[in-house]
Amino acid sequence: MLLRHGHVIAEGWWAPYRSDIPHALYSMSKSFVSTAIGFAEAEGLLSLDDRIVDLFPEELPETVSENLYVLNIRHLLMMATGHASGVDFWACADGNWVRYFLETPIEHVPGTYFAYNTCATYMLCAIINRVTGQSIDDFLEQRLFVPLDLSKVTWDVCPRGIAYGGMNFTLTNEDIAKFGQLYLQRGEWNGKQLLPASWIDEATAYHVSNGDDGDNDWTHGYGYQFWRCRHNSYRADGAFGQFSLVMPEQDVVLAVFSGTEYKHELVSSVWETLLPGISEGILDPDETAYQELGDRLKDLRIDVRLEETHSKVERLIQDRFYALESNREHIERISLLFDNGEAALAIRKNALDQSIRLGRGFWVMNDLSGSEQDKAMKVAGSFRWREDATLEINLACVEISFRYRLVCRFEEERVELDFSANLYWDWLPQEGVLIQGHCR
The missing domain is CATH 2.40.128.20 (Calycin beta-barrel core domain)
Known part of the structure; x- marks a missing residue:
């Protein structure tokens, strides 16, 4: 689904996939968790500088390292917790994922080292539970889901009832397009400021380096559970090619669900094919081209061609x-x-x-x-x-x-x-x- 200036320009689904069937977001759900933190900060329920040791004093290990002592909410958002790699909460034997996270050694100074870490997103969900007394889905219901008229969802939860946060969450293509449009509009929706524009700007800004390959959209910096990419754009991103890509300079949102290992090529095709076709001015009407595009989008399907109609x-x-x-x-x-x-x-x-x-x-x-x-x-x-x-x-x-x-x-x-x-x-x-x- 492609949006420009707040209007749907083109949309299509490859049958048997359909517009009304919610699809797994995978790690794209991390950006929704970040949004919950934005609401909580705007309402004064927390500060991004709040230390994790102060939020969960009952779950701390016997010895609190210097790196754990300084770890704060901002570091969780940045995927810069200081761990050398992601914390594997599936290895937790007793189901207390918060304590397991806090007991895992932190090798680097928080804020200095990027390591993609789904457990950091889980900890953000645990923080929402702690400071609001609500689950993340209940917290976001009236703040995000109702105003945007998003699909009703439930999040998978850990053994102690806290949402995973970084996965196991489904929405429709239109839902993630709306989510991207909310960010493109800097938190404004139907004339109402749902999220502060300052939060949108900060959440989608460059906060930590994740590489230096200029042609790779996974190495252009990381925000608060958002990936920076080329052409001053950013995206909510999930495994196998799920993304809501926001292009502020072009006033464009592109919402995509996929099943591919070639995520790099998929995003690159946006810059190679779509971006050059975006003009600043208003195009003259072209009814023939418009009809051809409509026919193509309407007829999208994964073919199962018959080679033999029957067999003895x-x-x-x-x-x-x-x-x-x-x-x-x-x-x-x-x-x-x-x-x-x-x-x-x-x-x-x-x-x-x-x-x-x-x-x-x-x-x-x-x-x-x-x-x-x-x-x-x-x-x-x-x-x-x-x-x-x-x-x-x-x-x-x-x-x-x-x-x-x-x-x-x-x-x-x-x-x-x-x-x-x-x-x-x-x-x-x-x-x-x-x-x-x-x-x-």
């Missing part, structure tokens, strides 16, 4: 259960039931049974129930025959950035399943998992 193998494998050998993806068995233009995939994964409808060359949306560990989610499914005995199944988890492909090769009583994904959390390229199975 369908009748042979109909409703058979294939038990799979032990594998990394924990897929235990699959079966397929074909019915005219659709198929139903029954799959057991992590001891959870799911039935997913698949369209023959088109996408079908499913609402899948969740396990005790996982939330329910929307998954779009499709299938096609590559050749007579090779079936390709595509699954798009439309609320997150992940898509999965299962290529099933059938031979008599056996199946060979090649499982692959568009992304992996460990950031390293991985080949698909080859899994053997037999009919039961």
Whole structure:
């Protein structure tokens, strides 16, 4: 979604993704936590110079180091806590993430060393809880979400009920466009100053160095949970290409959800393609170009092209259960039931049974129930025959950035399943998992 001068200029979603389905922000949520701190400071509930040791005296280690003693809220916002790397709160055994953070050694003087640290964002949420007596979602509800008419959300929480802050938060594309527009307008919304303009300026300014590669938008300095980037712009940024990019000099906001490992190339394309097309003056009307753009945006979709419409193998494998050998993806068995233009995939994964409808060359949306560990989610499914005995199944988890492909090769009583994904959390390229199975 592209906004200029406060108006939507262009918007489009690649089907099966839709404008009305909230999408994971990943670390873009950090900028919302920063905004909560801005509200709290404006209301006199805290100062950015407040020391963390004073806010959580009951959680301090026996020995308070000099670096921990001087650590303050501003350092948390800057990702300059002094830790050599991010604090891994998943390693905390007793669920007290605040104490775990405070016990983790701080190697550098706070404010002098940038290290991306999601636990620092968590600590900001803990501070909001401490100084307001509210969770961050309750605190932001009337201050941000209601005035901007943002989607109703809930934040995942730690074992002690404090929001993660730096992840596990979803909004729509329009929501993050509004958020960027609020910052572009320096805190003003519908004639009312929601946040002080001074906070907007400070939060998005350069506060700490994160590198010196001029062509890399991850090395142009860091603000208060906002990334500085080229052309005097800044962005709220999340894993796999989620961002709300604010370009003050051009009066532009660009809101994007993606599923890509190539975040650098994605942001670079804004400077190489979009920026040169932004003029200062008013363009003459061009109805032909406007219609072409509208048609292109309306027809965006991830194609699942049919190579073979049917296969004689369908009748042979109909409703058979294939038990799979032990594998990394924990897929235990699959079966397929074909019915005219659709198929139903029954799959057991992590001891959870799911039935997913698949369209023959088109996408079908499913609402899948969740396990005790996982939330329910929307998954779009499709299938096609590559050749007579090779079936390709595509699954798009439309609320997150992940898509999965299962290529099933059938031979008599056996199946060979090649499982692959568009992304992996460990950031390293991985080949698909080859899994053997037999009919039961």
